[in-house]
Amino acid sequence: GAVVSQHPSWVICKSGTSVKIECRSLDFQATTMFWYRQFPKQSLMLMATSNEGSKATYEQGVEKDKFLINHASLTLSTLTVTSAHPEDSSFYICSANTLRGLAVFGPGTRLTVL
Amino acid sequence: DAKTTQPPSMDCAEGRAANLPCNHSTISGNEYVYWYRQIHSQGPQYIIHGLKNNETNEMASLIITEDRKSSTLILPHATLRDTAVYYCIVRVGGGNAGNMLTFGGGTRLMVKP
Numbered sequence A: 001g002a003v004v005s006q007h008p009s010w011v012i013c014k015s016g017t018s019v020k021i022e023c024r025s026l027d028f029q030a031t032t033m034f035w036y037r038q039f040p041k042q043s044l045m046l047m048a049t050s051n052e053g054s055k056a057t058y059e060q061g062v063e064k065d066k067f068l069i070n071h072a073s074l075t076l077s078t079l080t081v082t083s084a085h086p087e088d089s090s091f092y093i094c095s096a097n098t099l100r101g102l103a104v105f106g107p108g109t110r111l112t113v114l
Numbered sequence B: 001d002a003k004t005t006q007p008p009s010m011d012c013a014e015g016r017a018a019n020l021p022c023n024h025s026t027i028s029g030n031e032y033v034y035w036y037r038q039i040h041s042q043g044p045q046y047i048i049h050g051l052k053n054n055e056t057n058e059m060a061s062l063i064i065t066e067d068r069k070s071s072t073l074i075l076p077h078a079t080l081r082d083t084a085v086y087y088c089i090v091r092v093g094g095g096n097a098g099n100m101l102t103f104g105g106g107t108r109l110m111v112k113p
Helices: none
Strands: A004-007 A010-013 A019-025 A032-038 A045-051 A067-073 A076-081 A090-097 A103-105 A109-113 B009-013 B018-023 B031-038 B045-050 B061-064 B070-075 B084-092 B107-112
Touching: A004 A090, A010 A019, A019 A032, A019 A090, A019 A109, A032 A067, A032 A076, A045 A067, A045 A076, A076 A090, A103 B031, A103 B045, B009 B018, B018 B031, B018 B084, B018 B107, B031 B061, B045 B061, B045 B070, B070 B084
Parallel strands: A010 A109, B009 B107
Antiparallel strands: A004 A019, A019 A076, A032 A045, A032 A090, A067 A076, A090 A103, A090 A109, B018 B070, B031 B045, B031 B084, B061 B070, B084 B107
């Protein structure tokens, strides 16, 4: 079946540094990928839609200059959290839709900013 | 996308059937009902989806009412590993790769020995 991977699975960084998270569709191509954020005991919130070869679309309230998204190929999207602060600590999850429109989610990346 | 309403939590005894309800009274004719679950600290996992007919796969059964305003996910023999948050999501289906999923609060299912 379709699989989406994320790397790293967890990361701890110092405040002010940048962190890159990769999302890969392993056995299918995805022109569109999605990035979600989940805080403890809350549901997933869509952050942005990543489009291959074009600019990402950000949800209201999400700073595009802080959360940089690059969708350079049909199987890879990256999310870079720039100048991370403790309030950016969260569980970041990506997803990609198969050709049939089924959303496949990655395992998530837990970011802790000290 | 149509909004869904689910009970925030449910308990189920191990080995018994778990029936998780979902209301989606404003569903449109071209919207499917999708069910995903999220085990703690993991990404959501697809379970099943349907348009208007009942569906069954190796994980679960999906019962959709005739008016499509509500549905029930059935886990026939719940195990401890089925403890998770279950999300019912209504969305236009098909091959449109650009459609994202909008998550509500879900139902936290606790399977107890």
